Amino acid sequence: MATEAKRAKLDDDSEFSPLHNFLNWCNQVGLILSNKVHVCKEGTVAEYGMIAKDKIEEGDILFTIPRSALLHQGTSKISALLELEKSSLASSSGWVPLLLALLYEYTSLQSHWQSYLSLWMDFKTLDQPMFWSEEEREGLLRGTGIPEAVNTDLANIQKEYTDVVLPFIARHPDVWNRDKHTLEMYTKLVAFVMAYSFQEPQEVDEDDEKGGKTCNPPIMVPMADMLNHVSNHNACLEFTPVRMHKHFMNNLKMVCVRPIYKGEEVFNTYGQMANWQLLHMYGFTEPYPSNSNDTADIPISVLYKSVVEGGQSNLDQQLVDERWEMLCQMTQNRETFVFGKQGCLTDTELHAFLKFCKKTGAVHVYRRIFRVQRKSSMGGCG
DSSP: OOOOOOOTTHHHHOTTSHHHHHHHHHHHHTOEEOTTEEEESTTSSSSSEEEESSOBOTTOEEEEEEGGGOBSTTTSTTHHHHHHTGGGGOOSSSOHHHHHHHHHHHTOTTOTTHHHHGGGGGGTTOOOGGGSOHHHHHHHHTTSSHHHHHHHHHHHHHHHIIIIIHHHHHHOTTTOOTTTSOHHHHHHHHHHHHHHOBOOOOOOOHHHHHHOOOOOOOBBOTTGGGSEEOSSOSEEEEOSOEEETTEEEOEEEEEESSOBOTTOEEEEOOOSOOHHHHHHHHSOOOOTTSOTTOOEEEEHHHHHHHHHTTOOOHHHHHHHHHHHHHHHHHTTTOOEEEEETTEESSHHHHHHHHHHHHHTTOHHHHHHHHHHHHHHHTTOOO
16 A cells, blocks of 8 residues: 655645645644654655654653544534434434535535645545445455445445435535535545544443443544554554643543654554455555454355255255254354454354254364364464
């Protein structure tokens, strides 16, 4: 994902560059950037990033962001309208209010976030597989599960836009324009949220533990979303209040979690993600073997085919199908078995499947899976 080198000190040399305008906006909204770092394209692994100008110690704050600078449905200029229409904007993704806020702010010349959003002019840098041709996805990514995931994404996006967004646009022609706020733009914004948004951790209380909890909706966090990702990251975004001058400020902060030396890039973490997840959601992978969270996923459907191969009698096939249905219920219809570098990550479901193999006489499959499990436990996924 390394990009062509840009001219040095882009933020200093070009008074009218998007990055220069963004950094000026950061000063205006109260975002405080440490003098030990600078934002640039030169020397980063991909597009914009952050480079250390001096050694940074563990625990140092790299920047703080006031919550008023965050972009979401509660801070957008159309927040009142989104709140009024809240019930009609419900969807399976839960993203519609944020996406509508982005759709409005991105196409408004008077947007408070114009300098921030102009960093992604026309979203030309988005390179997730959803923007590849179907032939590319099938030819290059077959067996990874990504083509199927992308097809599901695209179908859901179109349904959400048709069933939820278009009726909303039609109800408010004074704010929205169907010719400008198109499905194509909506799809790009979904990819933008997928790749650049953050989700604030849910506070846990007794009611959550008893009745389950709902996740917070995604939010856009300027500056934090410019940091690139590696699994062995050296910085982390914290949502807890910051103590400044004997007072607590309701800010977010990016904190150094291990020493960063002069000239090194500052890396955040997007979570514990395997390479197929990184490619699907962000459009890149980590080179082998640097991704400590990488996995090998075996589709359960493939294992089922292995069980039934050999041509059992009708009676045997009926027994297999009955026990397979029971197994699917026990494993909550999980679609894959996941193997990480430290062993199987879905061991409860795997053990249930191994018992199924033994009871149905599929000893050949049992032995294959047992060998994969043992090899994974010894430190390898392949």
